[in-house]
Amino acid sequence: MPRFAANLTMMFNEVPFLDRFEEAASAGFAGVEFLFPYEWEAEAIADRLRRYGLTQALFNMPPGDWAAGERGLACLPGREAEFAAGVETALAYARVLGCERLHAMAGLLPAGMERERALDLYRRNIASAARRLADEGMTLLIEPINTRDMPGYLLNHQREGHEIIAEIGLPNLKVQMDFYHAQIMDGDVWRLFETYRSAVGHIQIASVPERHEPDRGELNYPWLFGQLDEAGYDGWVGCEYRPRGTTQGGLGWFSALAGMQTE
Template identity: 65%
Template sequence: MPRFAANLSMMFNDAPFLERFARAAAAGFRGVEFLFPYDYPAEQIAEQLDKHGLTQVLFNLPPGDFAAGERGLAALPDRAAEFREGVDRAIDYARALGCTRLHAMAGLVADEAMRPRMRAQYLENLRYAARRLQEHGLTLLIEPINSRSIPGYFINRQAEGHAILAELGEPNLKVQMDFFHAQIMEGDLATTYRRFQAGVGHVQIAGVPDRHEPDTGEVNYPYLFQLLDDSGYDGWIGCEYSPRGLTEEGLGWYSSWR
């Protein structure tokens, strides 16, 4: 049976962030993920997790100036020192929250001529981060993101991510497979998952094309949930979607999977 984690950056967002944990637990979720925890002391988040019996599944390393449009640092030349500081900060939060998976956002390509230099920096930073996380028993994730949601994002396709895994060979480096992004960029989701499943460290879902509940749009999620079960996937499935209205009113899809 799949295990679903509510993404608290996108779900229950009619409530203040620290109140969303209670809402997720009341809706039947046992895991949560979100983009970033850094606006809150780790102790406050840990208190909410403990109080409501929730597992912290995933969050991202510091992404640079997110409000100004930055979308990660890992592939940005000349930002390596800031990236490494972010790795240490994320490890501190992960240990306080009992979270075992951290995602390193790559960043945006401002100039295509810079792509080779960016790739070299990306590999160097990922190797560093994976080895630092390994010291604490943590897994580092990278995620291909579709070019419509984040134009210019450095990595867009599953094959790109898994090629990096093969090149680096770090045992705790994995790829997130967000079926929303993968459907937009490449489709053929079942075959793509089967091809790369050994390197998939986390799965996320949303309806395509509008990123609403997974029972809307063109993707047959019940089929994919069964595929994940049949394949032996034992990780979490992050519900990274924007509800059409009140989150609880759109959870009909979840009733048979609770």
């Protein structure tokens, strides 16, 4: 069975954020991820990780003004210094949390800006961030996101993300392959994984099209999990889905996998 990380931004919302770590551990998760930790003290989060024996698998760098609709800074002209400062903020948290992977969101293509110009700026910012993370022995992730959930986002297809990291050519720069986004934009997700496996640094999952538990919909997740095992994938699989009801009530898919492992 793959190593699953509960996404605490989306899961266990029945309790306050800092209480979700205990919920995730009690449910049997070995790791956690979330979008942004910056509302809380890093040491308060680290305390929960230690207390419940959890690994921090991933979190995102500061995205700009999320409440105002910003979805990352890396492609936004005039925001280079803010992006660089966000890298340092994320690194400070990552050191305390023992997190080895950070995700830098690309941002929405600015109105009136040519996409190629935005991509040029994006490549420069991402290359700089990856070199900075390399100094700390950490991996930088970029992620293509579907146009339905995030219209205007700079990166939408797995091919685009992998072409960018091939152009930059830094060994600690990888692509985050979210099967949910990939199925919507590209399809044929297993062949997609096989094609790009060496450059995949993290996987995320959710049902398609609803983005709920991975137990129904277009993707056969039990088969995909088996394929990941057979392929020897040893990275994390982040559960970035919105539960249909309560989080605990929707964990039958996870309990079934754990039961299969102990048979």
